[in-house]
Amino acid sequence: MNQPAKKLYIETMGCQMNVLDSELVAGQLRHAGYETAQDIAEADVVLVNTCSVRGHAEDKALSRLGQFKKPKHQNKDLVVGVMGCMAERDPDGIIAKMPHVDLICGPGELHKIPAMIDEIVDSRQRSIALASSLSRKSTLLERATQYDSVEALDLARDPDPDENVLQAYVRVQRGCDKFCTFCVVPFTRGPERSRPPQQIVDEVKMLVDRGAREITLLGQTVNSYLHQEDDLPVSFGELLARVDAVPGLERLRFVTSYPGDWTTDVFEAMRDLPTVCEYLHLPVQSGSDAVLKRMRRQYTVAQFDELVHQAREIVPGITLATDLIVGFCGETDAEYNETVALVERSNFKNIFCFKYSERPATVAEKRLPDDVSDEIKRHRNNDLLAVQQRISVDHNQAMIGQEFEVLVTGYSKSALKAQEAEQSRGEETGWRRSDQLVGRTRGDQIVVFNGKPEQIGELMPIKVTGATALTLFGESALSTNSVKSPSLPVIG
Ligand code: SAH
Ligand code: F3S
Numbered sequence: 001m002n003q004p005a006k007k008l009y010i011e012t013m014g015c016q017m018n019v020l021d022s023e024l025v026a027g028q029l030r031h032a033g034y035e036t037a038q039d040i041a042e043a044d045v046v047l048v049n050t051c052s053v054r055g056h057a058e059d060k061a062l063s064r065l066g067q068f069k070k071p072k073h074q075n076k077d078l079v080v081g082v083m084g085c086m087a088e089r090d091p092d093g094i095i096a097k098m099p100h101v102d103l104i105c106g107p108g109e110l111h112k113i114p115a116m117i118d119e120i121v122d123s124r125q126r127s128i129a130l131a132s133s134l135s136r137k138s139t140l141l142e143r144a145t146q147y148d149s150v151e152a153l154d155l156a157r158d159p160d161p162d163e164n165v166l167q168a169y170v171r172v173q174r175g176c177d178k179f180c181t182f183c184v185v186p187f188t189r190g191p192e193r194s195r196p197p198q199q200i201v202d203e204v205k206m207l208v209d210r211g212a213r214e215i216t217l218l219g220q221t222v223n224s225y226l227h228q229e230d231d232l233p234v235s236f237g238e239l240l241a242r243v244d245a246v247p248g249l250e251r252l253r254f255v256t257s258y259p260g261d262w263t264t265d266v267f268e269a270m271r272d273l274p275t276v277c278e279y280l281h282l283p284v285q286s287g288s289d290a291v292l293k294r295m296r297r298q299y300t301v302a303q304f305d306e307l308v309h310q311a312r313e314i315v316p317g318i319t320l321a322t323d324l325i326v327g328f329c330g331e332t333d334a335e336y337n338e339t340v341a342l343v344e345r346s347n348f349k350n351i352f353c354f355k356y357s358e359r360p361a362t363v364a365e366k367r368l369p370d371d372v373s374d375e376i377k378r379h380r381n382n383d384l385l386a387v388q389q390r391i392s393v394d395h396n397q398a399m400i401g402q403e404f405e406v407l408v409t410g411y412s413k414s415a416l417k418a419q420e421a422e423q424s425r426g427e428e429t430g431w432r433r434s435d436q437l438v439g440r441t442r443g444d445q446i447v448v449f450n451g452k453p454e455q456i457g458e459l460m461p462i463k464v465t466g467a468t469a470l471t472l473f474g475e476s477a478l479s480t481n482s483v484k485s486p487s488l489p490v491i492g
Pocket of ligand 2: 177
């Protein structure tokens with residue numbers, strides 16, 4: 001008689017790279033016979049994919065792992081695992097605080113997880129796989145080769161027929177060599193390596209065959225991509241051209257770019273290649289040259305301003321987003337005000353703003369005092385977000401009356417909530433909120449509009465009729481398809 005399938009519950013914290021890693025690990029385990037558990041209560045294996053970029057992210061992971069103590073106590077066969085950056089950065093700390101954890105696997109070793117689980121089930125011993133423990137004493141070349149064994153993970157990608165791949169991530173690069181003084185990523189994800197272009201193109205083809213319409217290429221400094229192919233360098237611009245040529249692909253995006261390595265040909269690719277979307281996430285981190293220097297960012301504020309200028313000159317309609325850190329070591333009021341000024345003049349669509357969080361082993365932790373109080377960090381964070389809020393509202397309201405191509409990705413959040421409420425009450429309200437859909441413009445803006453369920457997965461022309469800082473509201477611009485409906489409730 002067949003054994004019932006084992007069940008996997010996987011929880012993901014952190015960046016897009018982690019979302020992709022979790023998807024690939026889940027895929028490997030599905031091939032090994034695992035099914036997905038909706039709830040931890042029915043799981044045989046629980047994995048938490050962790051982030052180390054800020055202390056807060058690690059605290060969250062620890063608190064989540066703490067919640068698995070009781071289920072593990074009640075079921076000794078349950079395998080509890082930690083994967084991702086925190087596993088790589090602090091395995092000893094995890095074991096000390098969370099002794100019920102059975103599996104610890106860094107982001108460079110994820111292809112080993114199915115074998116590690118088998119080993120744990122057989123031996124009832126903890127299993128640990130880390131790139132750093134192997135490589136501390138190795139040469140650079142050996143390190144790169146060891147890290148590269150994880151390539152198997154991406155090469156074995158094989159999404160389930162019913163997996164939603166409408167918008168899919170594809171890794172083009174692993175690791176980072178920049179060693180910004182505040183950042184833990186080079187320590188957790190290892191040196192920068194670019195994947196061979198043909199492997200990337202083949203993966204995109206496979207995903208498009210399975211229904212992907214939008215692909216996002218992932219790397220820590222994605223525009224620094226460089227691969228030697230038959231002794232000839234393939235640049236990021238060239239890679240974009242090759243992926244753009246994949247038949248059937250509608251949209252191509254990439255994150256995250258590094259201003260210090262930017263080359264104009266990438267703007268030209270964004271202008272000339274039909275699939276490449278007019279959206280750029282370009283983290284600046286600070287508007288002060290002195291702070292950028294302490295962060296070792298390798299570009300100046302003037303160079304960043306020039307990139308913003310070129311972006312708007314070369315790529316019509318481009319939207320821009322950035323990351324900023326406030327309260328970095330020694331940041332004065334005057335330096336912070338330079339960041340405010342940069343935000344005010346750049347007209348970003350949105351910003352991601354973070355309070356500086358000191359990370360172990362980084363240069364900043366070793367050499368620069370974390371001397372801005374938490375109160376000031378909080379104040380600057382809120383202040384900067386308020387500045388951007390006004391800019392985002394103006395930015396978005398300027399789009400009212402214009403028409404945009406929208407990739408319809410699903411029901412809007414409030415439609416889903418209303419659907420749930422209707423189901424739990426078992427009653428029908430006259431207006432079908434479930435027909436409120438959500439999608440993205442090529443500029444990466446969220447648009448909510450009334451439509452029909454069969455339009456999910458389609459590209460539709462939408463005319464913008466309203467806007468808040470985060471959301472555009474619109475209506476179908478297809479006259480034959482236009483949906484007559486009561487006005488939309490405003491959703492924040
Ligand atoms: N290039 C990477 C950067 C990873 S970290 C990428 O894919 O985005 C993402 C963002 O977190 C950074 O751009 C930075 O703004 C922020 N960040 C990184 N280290 C931080 C720290 N120690 N404290 C606060 N924010 C940090
Ligand atoms: Fe981190 Fe700087 Fe690399 S932010 S990921 S070290 S470019």
